[in-house]
Amino acid sequence: MQSGDRRPTLADVATEAGVSVALVSIVMRGAPGAGAATRERVLEVARRLGYQPDSRARLLRSGRSRLLGVVFDVRHPFHHDLLTGLYDAAGEVGYELTLSAVTPRREEHTAVEGLLQDRCEALILFGGRMRTADLAGIAARLPVVALTRGVRHRDVDVVRTDDPLGSQQAVDHLVALGHHRIAHVDGGTLHGSAERRQGYHDAMRRHGLADLARVVPGGAGEEDGARAAAQLLADPPTAVTVFNDLCATGLLDVLRRDGLDVPGDISVVGYDDSSFSRLAHIDLTTIAQDVDAMTTHAITRAVDRIEGNPVSPREVVIAPRLVVRGTTGPLVTG
Amino acid sequence: MQSGDRRPTLADVATEAGVSVALVSIVMRGAPGAGAATRERVLEVARRLGYQPDSRARLLRSGRSRLLGVVFDVRHPFHHDLLTGLYDAAGEVGYELTLSAVTPRREEHTAVEGLLQDRCEALILFGGRMRTADLAGIAARLPVVALTRGVRHRDVDVVRTDDPLGSQQAVDHLVALGHHRIAHVDGGTLHGSAERRQGYHDAMRRHGLADLARVVPGGAGEEDGARAAAQLLADPPTAVTVFNDLCATGLLDVLRRDGLDVPGDISVVGYDDSSFSRLAHIDLTTIAQDVDAMTTHAITRAVDRIEGNPVSPREVVIAPRLVVRGTTGPLVTG
DNA sequence: GATCGACTCTAGAACGTTCTAGTCTGCGCG
């Protein structure tokens, strides 16, 4: 409809208000150097014409974009929590966020490419499978912060949860409830699986239960959990810690179908505190990542890099938190 | 680290390759007007310098941005499915997407504002609570397409699911299974609730079951479903259609806790096909919205508006689809 | 051998801002 008529620019406002373009710019930015009366009048005209600053032109000229590029995966529920936190944190330090999504048919590489063209000053990547070499290539151009995944490269900053600690919290919780025969369903070769498995082993050893440790192969999906459950049923432990929540629900389902009571016969702890895990139906005890801490660290780290401030450790590791819900309970003997 | 050294520009590539800026521009765009040998050489230099086009400058000059602004809500699982579809559809017609998220602490208004400054050529809004007057104000400036919500204003395009039809599909399914005493848990004053309720009533009437129609107040959350279930338990019907999936899971939970078997004693149909509804634990029969159709329609509509093509109906209504899972079964008599 | 057309290439303006370096006015001060 009105796609024909050009949007008003600084020049339009300037002629209408009878002042120079530069002065309008000053007023719009709230910069000093304009009289109170003129300021008022210019603002009025701008409002009347429906003037909207053109961020592209603005950023082009001023060199800086104060823009942070964020790559997230639409499929990953946890990424949405992270987004929420990031917006908050970015707002506080006066930076904007520009998002680029990874979808089943849109690769991480495409997502990153788009952001680079937008002249972001730093990139924040949620998880992802991008190879370290590729990441390093990007990090050679602008600061890169990887969230929720580890990257072994000196140019890439990392903010992640202390996964071994998370597993230990799970085991500690179960031991405190009286459990000894605690199994672990792992995530195979997925990011974080090794760390979570290691934490489980460490905790079992610390409690003197190394002999009772038992690791069953799992994965990221429900079906992986279901398969693991089938394997456990031959000789059920009294408690299980699972690689992630989705896997845990698959496991729960099979256990219950087989007549086991949760948590009466067996306790289950997930990992991630995915949104569905708090559904009354699932009500899963799990390990929650500290979204606030992760996002603020990611932002401050990115900004520090941009502004050339010295940053001490390349990797920030954040403690997770146990969330107790209905799938864990005291050991019932007899 | 290297945030100091400027990114290479067209001019850098030009001097390095010993040609004019304009020619480099031609080569980078793949436009005709450059010799094969030069083209090769320029590309090589560009690659070597790590040249990245600056989309801001590019768009500034060329007037058009070929950019569609998308506002989505991080909290809404269905929005992620929509995003996936939108990226696909936008890619096919050669437009880019720029995302702006609504979070618990970032309002729709802020999200829209950001997109306007980025000079999108059209806006696509997922749901949202923005007032019609505000929407109209934006639509006066650039095309606006509302997805999954109705808007009564001649300047705002609408793409939505045929909600009455969805409810009817649910009822038809239940009737085909032999059910007569079918109740409906509604969504109160929420978007779409009235339509879904109406569809339920129409379907009941069409099957000659108007006398058995029974509507119980519900809502969007689990707790609303739980409350509705408590109310239904006084005199349980043999089947229920529910406003949305989350509400349905809350209802399911209470029904099962009360000892009812689903679907043996009572069948339940949700609405939305939210991702969690296909979890084995929930396995909810539901009404799915046709993501592909919705997103392609939204994109083509936006593009048609941008390019000034005539568009016939302002509102595109898309048929939903019944997804049968484990919470519905044949009526068991006796 | 001039004219044309096709092709390759270039100069320079434009896009909408911000920034630098001013100009102009009025006023206080010596």
Next chain:
DNA sequence: CGCGCAGACTAGAACGTTCTAGAGTCGATC
């Protein structure tokens, strides 16, 4: 009365592209 200074304002360059108009070269056509 002249000088300096502060405050309000402006002209014009700059940012990195794309676009328009045209210049140069070459070979073919009249």
